[in-house]
Amino acid sequence: MLADNENERYMGKAIYQAKEAFFNDEVPVGAIVVYEKKIIGIGRNKTISSNSPIAHAEMIAIQEASNYLKNYRLIDCDLYVTLEPCIMCMGAIFHARIKRLFFGAWDTKTGACGGKINLAGNKSLNHHCHVNGGILEEESKDLLQEFFKVKRIKKNRD
Amino acid sequence: MLADNENERYMGKAIYQAKEAFFNDEVPVGAIVVYEKKIIGIGRNKTISSNSPIAHAEMIAIQEASNYLKNYRLIDCDLYVTLEPCIMCMGAIFHARIKRLFFGAWDTKTGACGGKINLAGNKSLNHHCHVNGGILEEESKDLLQEFFKVKRIKKNRD
Numbered sequence: 001m002l003a004d005n006e007n008e009r010y011m012g013k014a015i016y017q018a019k020e021a022f023f024n025d026e027v028p029v030g031a032i033v034v035y036e037k038k039i040i041g042i043g044r045n046k047t048i049s050s051n052s053p054i055a056h057a058e059m060i061a062i063q064e065a066s067n068y069l070k071n072y073r074l075i076d077c078d079l080y081v082t083l084e085p086c087i088m089c090m091g092a093i094f095h096a097r098i099k100r101l102f103f104g105a106w107d108t109k110t111g112a113c114g115g116k117i118n119l120a121g122n123k124s125l126n127h128h129c130h131v132n133g134g135i136l137e138e139e140s141k142d143l144l145q146e147f148f149k150v151k152r153i154k155k156n157r158d
Numbered sequence: 159m160l161a162d163n164e165n166e167r168y169m170g171k172a173i174y175q176a177k178e179a180f181f182n183d184e185v186p187v188g189a190i191v192v193y194e195k196k197i198i199g200i201g202r203n204k205t206i207s208s209n210s211p212i213a214h215a216e217m218i219a220i221q222e223a224s225n226y227l228k229n230y231r232l233i234d235c236d237l238y239v240t241l242e243p244c245i246m247c248m249g250a251i252f253h254a255r256i257k258r259l260f261f262g263a264w265d266t267k268t269g270a271c272g273g274k275i276n277l278a279g280n281k282s283l284n285h286h287c288h289v290n291g292g293i294l295e296e297e298s299k300d301l302l303q304e305f306f307k308v309k310r311i312k313k314n315r316d
Contacts, residue, residue: 053230053253054217063210072211087277088249091270095211095246109284112249117282119245124275126267 007102010034010080011135015104017044017057018082018143024049028143031057031081033065033074033098040077041065057081058089062096073097082140084111084133090119094127102132104140165260168192168238169293173262175202175215176240176301182207186301189215189239191223191232191256198235199223215239216247220254231255240298242269242291248277252285259289262298 010032017030021044033041043060047053058081065074074096082104085093090112093101106115113120113131120131168190175188179202191199201218205211216239223232232254240262243251248270251259264273271278271289278289 047230047253051224051228051230052221053224053232053255054212054221054250055230059212063212066209066211070209072205072209072213074211086249086253087283088246088253091244091246091249092212095205095244097211117277117280119275122275125245 007080007132007135010039010078011082011102011104013039013042014057014080014082015136015139015143017042018140021045021057022143022147028147029057029081029083031061031079033061034078034080035065035069035074035076040068054088056086056089058085059092062092062098066096075099078102080135082136083107083144084113084115086110087112087117087119093129094125097127098129100130100132102135104133104135105137105144106133165238165290165293168197168236169240169260169262171197171200172215172238172240173294173297173301175200176298179203179215180301180305186298186305187215187239187241189219189237191219192236192238193223193227193232193234198226212246214244214247216243217250220250220256224254233257236260238293240294241265241302242271242273244268245270245275245277251287252283255285256287259287260293261289261291262293263295263302264291 014030018028022028026045029045031043041061041064043057045057046055078100079098080102084103084107172188176186180186184203187203189201199219199222201215203215204213236258237256238260242261242265
């Protein structure tokens with residue numbers, strides 16, 4: 001297991017991506033893929049700007065890492081993401097054989113690691129990965145809350 | 159509800175894509191997205207050739223349809239796929255707000271409509287779509303079985 005400060009350092013990189021999403025008017029979620037202590041995949045939520053229901057931060061980071069390794073399996077790779085993954089992203093994490101998943105804030109609406117539904121802990125599924133939630137949780141949560149607060153203010157003004 | 163022969167006609171288009179995948183040495187799964195009786199998204203499994211754990215037929219068809227509609231929501235769109243969708247694709251189907259899902263063969267290993275796990279029927283999730291499985295089931299199933307049979311023969315020869 002990595003030292004807490006190393007996990008927080010990687011999560012900091014994912015939070016940087018989430019902030020980039022925020023400034024681009026996208027739900028602020030960021031993700032990175034780490035292989036042998038090197039960041040080989042970076043993603044931030046781009047669903048609106050790219051007209052894509054699948055352009056979640058995790059999906060983009062996983063695709064970038066797959067391109068880098070020239071392999072559809074990300075053996076021995078870790079994924080850091082600022083928000084608990086949804087069903088779709090959890091499926092992609094299983095397909096990619098991500099070794100360890102670290103996430104920030106819990107998502108009680110769509111989280112698939114127990115926040116809403118627990119696919120990560122579903123023993124009947126073929127694949128699993130080590131899951132560690134709540135890394136720099138407050139920072140990611142505050143960013144999301146601020147985003148939706150600004151959205152509401154804008155909506156009320158219009 | 160569409161007439162059976164219309165559903166079968168659309169599924170035939172998806173099977174054509176699955177055959178293309180077969181001839182490209184990919185697990186033979188194909189998908190199309192239909193909007194107002196027009197095919198606006200086409201996909202076939204490309205996970206190996208594109209080094210991508212997320213390049214399932216459904217994901218590619220959904221992305222193409224989103225590009226066409228310039229929207230991350232595929233309101234009033236139907237998806238036809240030759241194999242029961244996995245967790246990842248089911249998540250994407252929910253995100254895209256696909257209206258009706260039609261699939262061919264059931265998948266007892268990774269299917270997310272009851273074959274392995276039932277996300278389509280999970281009332282606690284926010285989004286749902288009408289699901290109709292078993293359309294031209296035998297044809298898609300035969301194609302998959304033939305693919306894995308050939309794979310085994312090749313493996314034993316090497």
